[in-house]
Amino acid sequence: MADWNAGQYLKFEDERTRPSIDLLRRVPLEATTDCVDIGCGPGNSTELIVKRYPTARILGLDNSPDMLSKARKRLPNLQFEEADIATWQTEERFDLIFANAVLQWLPGHRNLLRRLVSYLKNGGCLAVQMPNNLHEPSHRLMEQVAQEGPWAAKLSSAAKSKEAIGSFEDYYAWLQQAGCTVDIWQTTYVHPLASAEAIVEWFKSTGLKPYLDLLSPEEHSEYLRRYTAAIAAAYPAQQDGRVLLRFPRLFFVAQRL
Template identity: 75%
Template sequence: MADWNAGQYLKFEDERTRPAIDLIGRIPLTEIRNAVDIGCGPGNSTGLIVERHPNAHVLGLDNSPSMLAKARERLPRAAFEEVDIAAWQPDERYDLIFANAVLQWLPDHPHLLARLVSFLKTGGCLAVQMPNNLQEPSHRLMEKVSQEGPWAERLASASQAREEIGSFEDYYSWLQRAGCSVDIWQTTYVHPLADADAIVDWLRSTGLRPYLDPLSPEEQSEYLRRYRVEIEKAYPAQQDGKVLLRFPRLFFVARRQ
């Protein structure tokens, strides 16, 4: 995929940061010497770690130059590196590995989680949040529009860009096998947004990217037009004119024994 658009992503910064706030609040560590924020994006989640653990050495990792530029601007004293998380092999072990809204882009979660846990110190935590919204209208309609347009063949694999999220039992079992105690839960956030255009605008910087990136600018405009029509039908306006975007997210905090 093309590089992320950090400015587009940050249009909904408050809503995107809420899950990271909830996740960091469940981490049972009182003292952290070193932490890494994988898939740190523009640094909004990294900033939470820095604020909560001001004496820790905090490293942010991402594969997007645009996101890293924003992160460095936001947190000039923190360390950031451009890294492919799938191939990341650190030289040290961490008290905390924080992964907010990133692991859904990586495959083979049983192997991935075991690998990440191996980078923790004994007693360290892997804290993860992943969108679990592939069955929501917002995402089912992406696939519907992709199959009905002249771009159907080119977008045939777009839905495979994200890993299918497993069940509570899956993640509990995988993490226990990796030698962890596990705290796991799911929260459905309900975001009141201005209108259907706001839902489309939100998703342009995340879920829609695998569908838009292979298209020409003209095709992108037509895809978004058709998608917006479907979104407007699926998310009716409330009494105040706003629409409610349901957004389920899966969380877990795994502590290495």
């Protein structure tokens, strides 16, 4: 995919940061010395870790130069590095590995989690949040518009770019097998947004990106026109004119024994 657009992502910064706040609240560590925020994006989640653990050494990792540029401006005293989490290897051991809205883009979660847990100190925590919305209208309609348009062949692989989320039982078993205690839960956030167009703007920087990156400018405009019409039908306006975006997210905090 083309590089991520940090500015587009941050249009909904408050809503996108809420899951990070909720995840960090469930981390049981009173103090830490070494933390890493993998898939740190523009630094909004990293900033929360700094406030929670102000004396810790905190590292931010992301594969997007644009996201890292925003993170460095936001937190100039922290270390940020470009890295692909799918292949990231380290000799370091951390008290906290924080992964907000990143692992859903990566395959092979069983082996991935085992590898990440191996980078924890004894007693350290792996804290993860992943969108679990592939069955929501927002995502079903992305695929429907892709399949029904003249770009169907071109977009046939786009839906596979986001890894299907496992079950509670999957993650509980995999993390226990990796030697962890597990706190796992799911929250459905309900975001009142200004319009159907606002929902489209939300997903331009995330779920829609694998589709839009493959389209010509003319196809891009037509795809968004059809998708916006479908979203307007699926998310009717409320009495105040706003629309309600349902957004399920899966969380877990695994503590290495």
